[in-house]
Amino acid sequence: MPPTEIPLLLLAGVASGLVGSTAGLASLVSYPALLLTGLSPLAANVTNSVALLGVTAGTAAGSRPELAGQGARMRRLLPIAAAGGAVGAVLLLALPPGAFELAVPFLVAGASLTLLLQPRLKHLQPGRFSANNPLVLTAIFLVGIYGGYFGAAAGVLMLALSEVLHAQSLARNNALKNMLTGAANTVAAVGFAAFGPVHWWAALALGAGCVAGGRLGPAIVRRVDPRVLRVVIAVAGFALAVRLFVTR
Incomplete structure (x- = not known):
């Protein structure tokens, strides 16, 4: 990687950390930045997953007030999200490129609509569904798979679930979302580091910026x-x- 691209990736990492920790859309910035450096889509995807470990580290440090008192939820839900991330990583490395992205635009749009209308959906108010409900646990697992496979807007999906489930502030649900998506991404990143075409200099430069932004x-x-x-x-x-949708 040319040295001139390191500042670009650092800045993209800061922006990704900010966007990821607040909106769950870190890959909206980081993934295109990696493509601009000339990486193939697969290499950019796996390198992006490794770099986004910085967002998880940064948000964990910055969200301690919001995470206080949520230990029981995280102990119950983090392993499920992490298991989904492992499955997603295996799918990415085993399936033809593009096999899963076909449904992505519709998943993202549906999650965004759910998040936007959540205050008006009285029958979906927090408490309606138990966090131990098999459907809820399955949904978290599926979002984990998506996060491990591709990841763009996995945070939007996870935040929509958190908002429906837990009667607490958006800031606290956002912090929980960051930990759940971070668990899925961390497991996937470990798999990609071992078996995927990770470009380490790009991952380190982008990841350093992600820590600051997160x-x-x-x-x-x-x-x-x-x-x-x-x-x-x-x-x-x-x-x-x-x-x-237009670029698939």
Whole structure:
């Protein structure tokens, strides 16, 4: 990788960390940045997953106030999300490229709509479904698979689930979302590091920026009106859905 591309990836990493920790759309910035360096789609995808470990590290450090008291939820849900990430990584390495992305635009759009309309969907208010409900656990597992396979907007999907399940502030649900998607991505990244075509200099440069952006993101979430943030995340999700649909 030419040295001139390192500043680009550092800046892209900071932006990815900010966007990922607040909106769950880190790959909207990081994945295209890796493609611009000349990496193939597969190499960019696996390198992106390794680099996004920085977002998980940054958000974990920056979200300690929001994660306080959520230990029981994380102990119950993190292994399920991580198992999904493992399956997603295996699928990415074993299946032909593009086999799973066909459904991605519709998944992202559906999650964005759910997130946008959640306050109006009274029958889906938190508490309606138990976190031990098999359907809920299956949904988290499936989002984990998606996160391990491709990852773009997995955070939107996971945040929509968290918002439906838990009667707490958007900032706390956002922090939980970051840990669940981080668990799926971490397991996938370990698999890619061992068996995938990771470009390590690109991953390190992008990942360093992700740590900084991920650390700042939770502080932004605390200070933004949750209604505004929900709309911003949903609109960004719709924009990504359109982008994925027209480029598939």
